[in-house]
Amino acid sequence: MTVSAHPFAPPAHEAHWVVTARELATGFAATAAELDESAEIPLANLRALHASGLDAATLPEEHGGQNLSYRTFGAVLRLLSAACPSTACIWLMHIGAAGGLVQMSAPEAASFYADELKAGKRFANALSEPACGNLFLLPQQTAEPAEGGFRLTGAKRFVSGCEIADHFLVNALVDGTPAFFGHAPDDTMTYVPIWDTMGLRASRSQLLTFDGTLLRADRRCLPPSGPRPNHIAAGLAYLSLGIADAALAALTEHARSRTIPTTRQPLSDMQWLEFEAADAALKLDAAAMYAGHSMWLADQNSPGFIGSTVRAKPLANEAARDIAQLGVRVGGGSGYLRTSPIQRIFRDAQAGGLMAYSVEVCKAHLGKETLTALANE
Numbered sequence: 001m002t003v004s005a006h007p008f009a010p011p012a013h014e015a016h017w018v019v020t021a022r023e024l025a026t027g028f029a030a031t032a033a034e035l036d037e038s039a040e041i042p043l044a045n046l047r048a049l050h051a052s053g054l055d056a057a058t059l060p061e062e063h064g065g066q067n068l069s070y071r072t073f074g075a076v077l078r079l080l081s082a083a084c085p086s087t088a089c090i091w092l093m094h095i096g097a098a099g100g101l102v103q104m105s106a107p108e109a110a111s112f113y114a115d116e117l118k119a120g121k122r123f124a125n126a127l128s129e130p131a132c133g134n135l136f137l138l139p140q141q142t143a144e145p146a147e148g149g150f151r152l153t154g155a156k157r158f159v160s161g162c163e164i165a166d167h168f169l170v171n172a173l174v175d176g177t178p179a180f181f182g183h184a185p186d187d188t189m190t191y192v193p194i195w196d197t198m199g200l201r202a203s204r205s206q207l208l209t210f211d212g213t214l215l216r217a218d219r220r221c222l223p224p225s226g227p228r229p230n231h232i233a234a235g236l237a238y239l240s241l242g243i244a245d246a247a248l249a250a251l252t253e254h255a256r257s258r259t260i261p262t263t264r265q266p267l268s269d270m271q272w273l274e275f276e277a278a279d280a281a282l283k284l285d286a287a288a289m290y291a292g293h294s295m296w297l298a299d300q301n302s303p304g305f306i307g308s309t310v311r312a313k314p315l316a317n318e319a320a321r322d323i324a325q326l327g328v329r330v331g332g333g334s335g336y337l338r339t340s341p342i343q344r345i346f347r348d349a350q351a352g353g354l355m356a357y358s359v360e361v362c363k364a365h366l367g368k369e370t371l372t373a374l375a376n377e
């Protein structure tokens with residue numbers, strides 16, 4: 001009997017993309033600490049990703065891509081995030097913004113954005129507003145009608161990789177309804193350098209201000225039709241899964257190399273740590289399995305995909321936070337030193353749960369759903 005591959009695993013014909021990501025990740029891991037320190041955009045990593053063909057592979061076939069499956073996209077992102085989460089964060093936002101513009105634009109604009117992605121141009125999402133917080137798909141800033149489009153005055157914050165972006169996916173209220181636009185940077189936009197953060201420092205997710213910026217009518221996206229998996233909604237869990245992998249690897253390495261003077265045994269032989277490691281492995285397996293299910297739904301273009309991301313994301317966010325916290329305990333004073341990857345991973349692990357939709361927003365939704373369902377039984 002032949003054993004078929006797990007349905008949540010990347011399809012066999014895309015296995016080479018996982019190999020490519022693993023090779024790239026080795027180089028990215030080597031510079032992650034330096035980039036965290038300098039908080040510089042990992043431009044060389046992003047260029048290497050484009051040169052590998054991965055950017056273009058995510059596009060639909062009719063736009064010259066390979067319609068890369070969400071299962072493979074997740075596996076790739078997890079490897080990248082374990083190596084350098086800032087690179088993975090900017091890449092996720094880049095692919096999400098480009099893919100969104102290709103999917104939601106009228107045919108001519110869609111082809112334009114697909115060609116720009118293939119040519120190596122960079123994309124970013126300017127969606128979150130200082131006032132709307134986690135509800136980033138419900139902008140509160142209005143773009144007023146003007147000749148050729150709509151003018152936006154306001155601010156978008158935490159725009160990952162904005163300083164190198166050639167195109168933005170921007171949202172604003174038009175006639176009281178959220179609308180999306182493709183927009184190329186111009187001199188009505190200012191980049192405010194607020195990004196001095198505890199983690200994901202090289203993602204440089206700065207504040208952007210708009211002063212009467214014209215959002216062109218011919219770059220306005222069409223209203224969505226039917227279930228459409230979004231790469232960012234799908235990928236955010238994988239950013240955290242990669243960080244959780246890195247946390248588990250770092251704590252394992254430390255525990256196996258550190259000898260406890262009184263017992264002359266490695267720290268990894270202590271029973272308390274064996275139990276904690278088991279809990280960490282179970283948590284990570286469960287989160288990864290659920291995220292795999294979510295990607296499988298995305299590959300079926302199932303309406304169940306959206307509901308699944310509300311579960312996949314907090315499971316992965318909390319696995320990353322908890323395992324990184326265990327790393328700090330295991331690392332002791334050595335892990336607390338700036339030279340240790342343990343402290344960097346702990347700082348990076350905090351971001352996923354804050355990013356929209358935050359763990360709390362997901363749980364508020366799930367809690368209500370659970371209690372309503374139980375009450376109706």
Ligand SMILES: Cc1cc2nc3c(=O)[nH]c(=O)nc-3n(C[C@H](O)[C@H](O)[C@H](O)COP(=O)(O)OP(=O)(O)OC[C@H]3O[C@@H](n4cnc5c(N)ncnc54)[C@H](O)[C@@H]3O)c2cc1C
Pocket residue numbers: 089093124125126127128129130132133134135136157158159160161200203205351354355356358359360361364
């Ligand atoms: C590393 C990083 C990269 C990012 N990149 C981008 C990007 O490229 N583009 C972009 O547009 N945005 C980006 N964001 C923004 C992100 O998606 C969120 O919008 C932002 O982090 C929310 O921050 P806030 O201070 O407004 O939090 P708030 O929303 O004010 O949250 C504060 C607290 O309130 C809780 N809370 C808020 N609303 C609710 C609710 N309705 N129910 C229950 N609890 C709630 C939160 O869980 C949190 O505990 C990024 C953020 C980070 C951290």
